Amino acid sequence: MSGTIPGDGKKIVGILGGMGPEATIDLMQRILAATPAQDDQDHLRLLVDNNPQVPSRIAALIEENGPSPLPVLIDMAQGLEAQGAQLLAMPCNTAHHYHADVAAAVSIPFLNIMELCADTLHRADPGIRRVGLLASSALRKTELYEPWLQSRHMDVVYPDQQRQDALMALIRAVKAGRAEEQGSAAFSAAADALHDAGAQVLLIACTELSVISDTLSAKLPVLDAADILARAVVDRASGA
Numbered sequence: 395m396s397g398t399i400p401g402d403g404k405k406i407v408g409i410l411g412g413m414g415p416e417a418t419i420d421l422m423q424r425i426l427a428a429t430p431a432q433d434d435q436d437h438l439r440l441l442v443d444n445n446p447q448v449p450s451r452i453a454a455l456i457e458e459n460g461p462s463p464l465p466v467l468i469d470m471a472q473g474l475e476a477q478g479a480q481l482l483a484m485p486c487n488t489a490h491h492y493h494a495d496v497a498a499a500v501s502i503p504f505l506n507i508m509e510l511c512a513d514t515l516h517r518a519d520p521g522i523r524r525v526g527l528l529a530s531s532a533l534r535k536t537e538l539y540e541p542w543l544q545s546r547h548m549d550v551v552y553p554d555q556q557r558q559d560a561l562m563a564l565i566r567a568v569k570a571g572r573a574e575e576q577g578s579a580a581f582s583a584a585a586d587a588l589h590d591a592g593a594q595v596l597l598i599a600c601t602e603l604s605v606i607s608d609t610l611s612a613k614l615p616v617l618d619a620a621d622i623l624a625r626a627v628v629d630r631a632s633g634a
Contacts, residue, residue, distance in 0.1 A: 408479025412445035413486035417601030424624035526593030568602035578609035
């Protein structure tokens with residue numbers, strides 16, 4: 395399969411999804427919104443493996459009592475490549491713990507959300523030195539973003555443990571479809587704590603939090619990893 399429509403030139407994009415399903419749909423909506431289009435044919439072709447059965451990243455990385463998601467992620471990536479995908483993206487930040495191994499298992503580019511965010515932050519303001527991360531506790535435990543940000547002279551700031559625990563409860567509520575019941579006060583409280591801790595900018599680095607990003611009240615500029623990934627998908631797939 396060639397992977398492109400003759401004369402079109404756009405790459406077919408494969409999305410490793412299901413982590414969670416709503417976050418996958420959210421990324422697709424962001425890709426749609428980021429695409430300059432006058433008609434259906436102007437949009438990108440997406441092959442989406444919306445697989446909620448990927449083993450829990452929280453169980454594997456935080457609780458350390460669950461199986462590794464890596465074999466399933468590799469199978470998904472290889473399946474998308476076999477179907478004709480020419481570019482891969484994965485909305486789940488935490489699952490990017492396995493990015494290097496998944497990328498090594500395929501022969502097509504696999505966008506790296508940490509690298510994209512670090513580059514975007516640095517371009518936005520080379521003077522940024524402290525980035526407040528609104529994310530799963532797994533990102534803090536694995537230091538997923540630190541190498542990418544530190545190589546660009548930025549340090550990561552996390553909420554204190556009490557606010558991080560409340561943020562994790564909110565993330566679980568979004569996964570369970572109970573975000574409105576849980577309320578988003580923990581989201582804004584964590585953002586305020588990061589401001590008080592000296593962060594200069596906030597990065598939403600959890601796709602469940604991206605789903606409810608419009609509920610966030612913050613004193614600092616806010617960037618969203620899901621938006622950054624969506625724009626990169628459109629740029630790379632369109633040849634920009």
